[in-house]
Amino acid sequence: MIELRSDTQTKPSPEMRAAIAAAEVGDEQKREDPTVNRLEELAAQLLGQEQAVFVPTATMANEIALRTLSEPGDEVIAEENSHIFLSELGGPAVHSGLMTRPLRCEAGRFTPEQLRETARAGDSTHTPATRIVSVENTHNASGGRVWPLEEIEAIVATARELGLRPHLDGARVMNAAVASGVPAAEIGRHFDTVTLCLSKGLGCPLGALVAGSEELMAKARRLKHLFGGAMRQAGIVAAAGVYALEHNIERLAEDHARARRLAEGLDAAGVPVDLEQVETNFVQVELGPLGLSRQEALARLWDHGVGLSMTPHATRLRAVTHHDVDDDDIERAVELIPRALGALARA
Ligand SMILES: Cc1ncc(COP(=O)(O)O)c(C=O)c1O
Numbered sequence: 001m002i003e004l005r006s007d008t009q010t011k012p013s014p015e016m017r018a019a020i021a022a023a024e025v026g027d028e029q030k031r032e033d034p035t036v037n038r039l040e041e042l043a044a045q046l047l048g049q050e051q052a053v054f055v056p057t058a059t060m061a062n063e064i065a066l067r068t069l070s071e072p073g074d075e076v077i078a079e080e081n082s083h084i085f086l087s088e089l090g091g092p093a094v095h096s097g098l099m100t101r102p103l104r105c106e107a108g109r110f111t112p113e114q115l116r117e118t119a120r121a122g123d124s125t126h127t128p129a130t131r132i133v134s135v136e137n138t139h140n141a142s143g144g145r146v147w148p149l150e151e152i153e154a155i156v157a158t159a160r161e162l163g164l165r166p167h168l169d170g171a172r173v174m175n176a177a178v179a180s181g182v183p184a185a186e187i188g189r190h191f192d193t194v195t196l197c198l199s200k201g202l203g204c205p206l207g208a209l210v211a212g213s214e215e216l217m218a219k220a221r222r223l224k225h226l227f228g229g230a231m232r233q234a235g236i237v238a239a240a241g242v243y244a245l246e247h248n249i250e251r252l253a254e255d256h257a258r259a260r261r262l263a264e265g266l267d268a269a270g271v272p273v274d275l276e277q278v279e280t281n282f283v284q285v286e287l288g289p290l291g292l293s294r295q296e297a298l299a300r301l302w303d304h305g306v307g308l309s310m311t312p313h314a315t316r317l318r319a320v321t322h323h324d325v326d327d328d329d330i331e332r333a334v335e336l337i338p339r340a341l342g343a344l345a346r347a
Contacts, residue, residue, distance in 0.1 A: 001302075001305055001306070001307055002305060002306045002307065002325065002329045002332060002333050002336070003307050003324065003325065004306060004307055004308055004309075004319035004320055004321065004325065004333065005307040005308060005309040005320065006200075006309060006320050006322075007172075007200040007201045007255070007281060007320050007321070007322035007323075008199060008200055009322065009324065010199070010200075010201070010203040010204075010322050010323045010324050011205070011324060012203065012204065012205050012240055013203065013323070015243065015247070016203065016204070016240050016243045016244070019239045019240065019242065019243040020236060020237070020239045020240050020243075022239070023035045023235045023236050023238070023239035024235060025233035025234075025235035025236060026233065026235065027232055027233070028054070028230065028231045028232055028233065028234040028235070028238075029225070029230045029231070029232065033233065033234055033235040033238065034235065035234075035235030035236075035238045035239050035242060036054050036234050036235050036238040038238075038242055039052075039054055039209070039238040039241045039242050039245070040052045040053060040054055040209065042242060042245050042246075043196060043209040043211060043241075043245065044211050045185070046184050046185060046188075046196075046245060047170070047173070047184055047185060047188035047189075047194045047196060047209075047211040048183075048184070048185030048186065048187070048188040048189030048190075049188060049189065049194060049211035049212055049213070050212070050213050050214045050217070051211065051212065051213070051214050051217035052196075052209040052210065052211035052217070053209065053210050053211075053217055053220045053221055053224055054207065054208075054209055054234065054238055054241070055207075055208050055209065055210060055224055055229050056206055056207065056208070056229055056231070057197075057199075057206070057207075057208055058083075058169075058171040058195050058196075058197035058199075058200075058208040059083075059087075059088050059091065060208065060210075060224075060227060060229050061195040061196070061197075061208040061209060061210035062083070062084050062088065062091070062134075062167075062169055062195050062210075063088065063091045063092070063095045063096070063227070064210050064220050064223045064224060064227065064229075065167050065193035065194075065195060065210050065212070065220070066084070066091075066092050066095070066096045066098060066132060066134075066167065067095055067096040067223050068193060068212070068216050068219040068220050068223065069131060069132050069165040069167060069192060069193060069216075070096055070098055070131045070132055070165075071097075071131070072096065072097025072098075073097055073099070073128050074096075074097075074098055074099070074122075074128065074129055074130070074131035074132070075098065075099040075100070075101050075120075075128050075129065075130040075131060075132075076092055076098045076099070076100055076101065076130075076131065076132040076133070076134055076167075077101045077102075077103060077115065077118055077119060077130055077132070077133045077134070077164075078100070078101075078102065078103065078133070078134040078135075078136070079102070079103055079104075079105045079108050079109075079110060079136060079139065079141075080102035080103060080104050080105070081108070081141035081142070081312045082102075082108070082134060082136045082139070082141070082169065083136060083140055083141075083169055083171065084134055084136075084169060085100055085102055086141065086312060095227070098131075098132070099128055101118055101130065103115075103118060106142075107139065107142045107145040107277075108136055108139025108140075108141065108142035108145050108147075109139070109145070109147055109151055110155070111151075111154075111155075112154050112155060112157075112158035115133060115155060115158050115159065115162070115164075116158060116162070118130070119133075119162045119164060121162075121163070130162070130164060131164060131165060132164060132165050132166075132167055133155065133159045133164045133165075133166050133167070134166075134167045134168075134169055135147060135152065135155060135166065135167070135168050135169070135191070136168075136169040136171075137152070137168060137169070137170055137172075137173055137176045137187065138172040138173070138175050138176045138179075138279070138280050138282075140171070140172070140282075141311060141312045141313075142277070143274075143277045143278070143279075143282040143283075143284040143311070143318060144172065144175065144259075144278075144279060144280035144281055144282030144320075145277065145279055145280075146175075146176045146179050146180050146279045146280060147176065147187075148180070149180065149182050149186065149187065152187060152190055153190065156190040156191065165192045165193075166190065166191045166192055167191060167192065167193045167194075167195075168187070168188060168190075168191040168193070168194045168195065169195050170184070170187070170188060170194050170195055170196050171195055171196065171197035171200060171208070172197065172200055172201065172280070173187055173188065173194070173196060174196070174201065174202060174249050174252055175201055175252050175255075175256070175280040175281060176280070177249075178249065178250065178252040178253050178256065178280075179252075179253075179256055179279055179280045188211065191212075192212055192213070192216060193210060193211065193212040193216060193220075194210070194211045194212065195208060195209070195210055195211075196208060196209045196211065198240070198241045198244055198245075200322070201248075201252050201255055201281060201322055201323065202241075202244040202245070202248045202249070202252075203240075203244055203248050203322075203323040203324075204237070204240040204241055204243075204244050205237065205240060206237055207237050207238065207240065207241050209241075248323065251323070252280075252281070255280075255281040255321040255322055255323070255325075256279075256280050256281055256321075258281075258321040258325060258327065258330045259278050259280065259281045259282060259283050259319075259320075259321045260278055261327075261330050261334075262283050262319060262321065262330050262333060262334060263275055263278045263283045265330070265331075265333075265334030266283065266285065266334060266337055266338065269334065269337075269338035270338065270342075271285060271290075271337060271338050271341060272285065272286040272287075272288070272289045272290065273285055273286065274286070281320055281321045281322065282318050282319070282320050283318065283319045283320075283321075284311065284316050284317070284318050285297075285308065285316065285317045285318070285319065285337070285341075286315060286316055287315045287316065287317060287341075288315040290341055292341065294310055294314070294315070294316075294317060297317060297340075297341060298310070298317065300340045300341065301317075301336075301337065301340045301341070303340070304336045304337075304339060304340035305332075305336060306319075306333055306336050306337055306340065308337075319333070319337075
């Protein structure tokens with residue numbers, strides 16, 4: 001099976017497993033796990049923030065970040081298909097009592113004008129106050145699209161002017177950094193809080209970080225306990241994170257090059273893909289012109305030995321490259337995907 005459903009499908013490499021086996025550990029809740037402490041320092045530095053807190057998942061990192069920045073009844077603005085709105089089970093409402101204000105956008109990116117039109121100051125009797133603006137980079141639902149640094153700077157400047165707190169869902173910010181050639185710290189430093197996921201392109205079995213100022217991370221540590229995310233000898237998994245941050249960032253460029261090769265191969269074979277969309281490790285396949293439903297297409301692809309997955313868009317599938325997909329897999333996928341979709345189109 002050529003596994004292109006998601007970069008979350010990576011399994012730890014032999015080298016990462018060796019790092020896990022050799023991990024020094026201690027009681028993480030007491031800040032006595034040297035490997036967790038090392039991971040948190042490394043991540044804070046890479047993300048341009050004072051501190052970082054290790055948590056089990058990027059969902060938890062996002063939810064903790066939102067809670068550190070707001071009070072119940074406040075509002076959060078984000079793109080309508082952002083992970084925090086679409087894929088966290090209403091967590092912003094459940095964990096933080098937040099109202100959600102979705103923005104419709106191109107490529108997952110909204111403008112300062114949209115932010116200005118949507119944010120409201122609130123008052124003491126009727127109107128809730130917008131408190132947070134959340135940026136997702138890369139943007140999952142639009143196909144791993146990257147926010148240019150100037151657009152981030154413009155959004156954050158507008159947010160500050162409006163008194164909003166900016167959060168970066170940077171689950172894949174390392175992909176954004178590698179693709180744009182802008183260091184992750186240069187992206188992350190603009191935000192009050194930043195999420196980074198270790199278990200996607202970085203190849204760890206699990207783990208994520210939430211980063212921010214010393215003051216905000218003190219709150220985040222308390223919330224991590226409250227959410228049941230404070231662990232014990234977590235260095236066992238943090239060792240994978242340290243390994244990933246030291247060895248697996250630059251290699252994301254290989255995933256991006258393979259996504260491009262896949263997209264170009266599919267395009268040449270007549271499969272509808274938008275080549276301009278391919279900025280990182282996602283390729284989106286448009287089923288509309290093929291007249292196929294997503295379910296039929298996925299089943300036929302699976303039967304041909306290729307795993308793709310759904311997107312929030314009714315006629316679009318995605319293929320995601322990652323650590324465990326090599327050049328041969330891509331060459332085979334370039335043959336198998338058109339065959340599977342062509343066979344279906346003729347059926
Ligand atoms: C942009 C983004 N944020 C957060 C997450 C959440 O990650 P996890 O499933 O590890 O909690 C994901 C997962 O796909 C994501 O794509």
